Structure formats: C-alpha cells, structure tokens
Amino acid sequence: MTPASDAPVFENLDWPAKRWIRSNILIDSSGHPAGVDGTSRTLTRGRDRALLRLLRQSADVIVTGGATVRAEGWHFPPNGVLLVVSSSDLPLATCPDPDRLRVVTPGSSTASVAAALRVALTQLNATRILCESGPRLLRTLTDENAIDEVFVSVVTSDGHLSAPSIRHHDAGFTQAVARHHLRLQSSRYDLIESVNDPGLTFLRFIRRES
Ligand SMILES: NC(=O)c1ccc[n+]([C@@H]2O[C@H](COP(=O)([O-])OP(=O)(O)OC[C@H]3O[C@@H](n4cnc5c(N)ncnc54)[C@H](OP(=O)(O)O)[C@@H]3O)[C@@H](O)[C@H]2O)c1
Numbered sequence: 001m002t003p004a005s006d007a008p009v010f011e012n013l014d015w016p017a018k019r020w021i022r023s024n025i026l027i028d029s030s031g032h033p034a035g036v037d038g039t040s041r042t043l044t045r046g047r048d049r050a051l052l053r054l055l056r057q058s059a060d061v062i063v064t065g066g067a068t069v070r071a072e073g074w075h076f077p078p079n080g081v082l083l084v085v086s087s088s089d090l091p092l093a094t095c096p097d098p099d100r101l102r103v104v105t106p107g108s109s110t111a112s113v114a115a116a117l118r119v120a121l122t123q124l125n126a127t128r129i130l131c132e133s134g135p136r137l138l139r140t141l142t143d144e145n146a147i148d149e150v151f152v153s154v155v156t157s158d159g160h161l162s163a164p165s166i167r168h169h170d171a172g173f174t175q176a177v178a179r180h181h182l183r184l185q186s187s188r189y190d191l192i193e194s195v196n197d198p199g200l201t202f203l204r205f206i207r208r209e210s
Pocket of ligand 1: 024025026027033034038039040043064065066067068069071072085086087088089106113132133134135136137138140
C-alpha cells in the first residue's frame with residue numbers, strides 16, 4: 001500500500017539519551033547528491049524533505065561541509081547551531097545568523113576531522129547532532145567511525161535524471177547503492193529499516209556497537 005504523502009517515513013525518530021550523531025542524505029542511483037542545477041533542490045521529491053524537516057526539528061547542532069554551504073546556502077536547525085567543517089572561504093556575508101554559526105577547521109591533512117568535530121561538539125554541549133553534508137564529508141566521518149545512524153534516501157526512478165531507473169522495490173540494489181557510495185561497510189553498519197515510496201527508497205542504518 002502506498003503511504004499517505006504526509007505520513008512520517010519512520011515511526012520512531014526518538015534520540016537516544018546520549019550523544020548521538022545522525023546523518024541524512026538524498027542520492028540518486030548513481031550516488032550523486034545533486035540534480036541538474038548542482039544542488040539537492042532538483043533531486044528532492046516525495047517525502048524526502050518532510051523527513052529532513054523532522055530530523056532537523058529537534059537537532060542541537062547541524063553539521064555540514066563548506067562545499068554544501070556554497071551550493072545550498074545556510075540551513076540552521078530551528079533552535080540550535082550550524083557547524084560547518086571548512087578550510088576554505090565561506091560566503092559569511094550572506095549568513096543570516098552568525099551568532100549561531102561555528103566553523104571547524106581541521107588542523108592539517110593528517111588531523112582527524114572527527115576529532116576536531118568532537119572537540120567542537122563538547123564545547124557546545126551538544127547531544128543531538130544531525131549531519132546534513134554531502135557525500136564527501138559524510139564518507140570522511142563514516143570512515144572515522146564518527147556517525148552513529150545514517151539515513152539515506154535513494155531516488156529510484158525519474159525520467160529527468162541521467163542515472164538509470166531502478167525498480168523501487170529492489171531493496172538489495174538500493175542498499176548496495178547506499179553502502180557503496182557512502183562507504184557503509186556491512187561489518188560496521190546494519191540496515192534496520194527500509195521504506196519504499198514510488199520513485200524513492202528510504203534506508204536507515206545503525207552503526208554496530210564497537
Ligand atoms: N542530496 C543531499 O542530501 C545533499 C546534502 C548536502 C549537500 N548536497 C550536495 O552535495 C554537494 C556537495 O557535497 P560534498 O560532499 O562535495 O561537500 P560537503 O558536504 O560540503 O563536504 C566537503 C567539504 O567539507 C570540508 N572539509 C574539510 N576537511 C575535510 C575533510 N578532511 N574531508 C572532507 N571534507 C572536508 C571542505 O570544505 P571547504 O571546501 O570549505 O574547505 C569540503 O569542501 C553539493 O552539490 C550539494 O548541493 C546534497
């Protein structure tokens with residue numbers, strides 16, 4: 001049965017009672033995070049934005065990367081801090097709320113991004129953290145074992161996309177797309193939920209306890 005378009009994708013989005021870092025990303029079946037205009041605005045569809053808003057609503061901190069800010073603009077949580085990992089120029093003059101902005105610059109090419117992030121999150125006393133970056137920063141953080149829970153929405157069909165359409169019910173394929181492009185190794189991340197909408201599959205992975 002196709003769910004009502006305004007029904008939540010996942011029933012339980014409660015945060016664990018400890019520091020918890022979630023990520024949320026939309027990709028097409030080739031792993032691209034953007035549509036023809038180079039942003040997610042031309043890729044988003046269905047309930048993807050509703051899921052993003054729900055996740056964002058209760059976050060203390062949103063983490064993203066400099067390239068995403070330059071492409072997508074500034075997206076703050078309703079009541080928290082936007083933390084941007086960046087070593088380059090950011091369009092600070094256009095930031096609508098500089099008081100709620102933190103920029104984290106990893107020290108050198110050998111310094112861990114996750115370590116720099118942990119320091120900043122501790123200073124902010126943040127427990128509910130949502131990473132809304134693109135795939136590059138996300139892969140860096142999953143490689144460094146820094147993300148607890150990963151939401152991936154995979155676009156499965158659209159006549160306007162260059163990526164090949166896939167059958168929306170092919171859960172094995174969408175899982176493989178997400179795992180491959182975001183480096184979610186099966187030894188470290190378990191798929192715990194999967195929801196199929198027309199043209200879009202929502203996947204939810206949890207990092208195994210180490
Ligand atoms: N579909 C979606 O859900 C979604 C979400 C977010 C973004 N996007 C799209 O994704 C694209 C950008 O994604 P992206 O992955 O290239 O950029 P990103 O998410 O901004 O992550 C890469 C940026 O992080 C910063 N960074 C600093 N040190 C790093 C390190 N060691 N490893 C990785 N990143 C480091 C850099 O910022 P500086 O360059 O400032 O130093 C780098 O440009 C855009 O097209 C955007 O529209 C889509």
